[in-house]
Amino acid sequence: MTDERTPQVTVTACPDGPLLVRGPATILDADGRPVPRRRATVALCRCGGTAVPPWCDGTHKVNGYRSGPEPQDGSLS
Numbered sequence: 001m002t003d004e005r006t007p008q009v010t011v012t013a014c015p016d017g018p019l020l021v022r023g024p025a026t027i028l029d030a031d032g033r034p035v036p037r038r039r040a041t042v043a044l045c046r047c048g049g050t051a052v053p054p055w056c057d058g059t060h061k062v063n064g065y066r067s068g069p070e071p072q073d074g075s076l077s
Helices: none
Strands: 010-013 018-022 039-045
Touching: none
Parallel strands: none
Antiparallel strands: 010 018, 018 039
């Protein structure tokens, strides 16, 4: 059950692109330190080619990144 006063966090996997994170999620770097956010919605790189990690810079469009088929059962295996 969710409280309507508590903002929700959603993560959307864009086909062949980034993960869009909407809401008050805390993004941590590899050492567990919070990464400052400047926007309510941020795009996280999935292709590994970004020049501004962890953020997406659109490199997936030129490096041929493909995310593959989405699971039909809702799992993230």
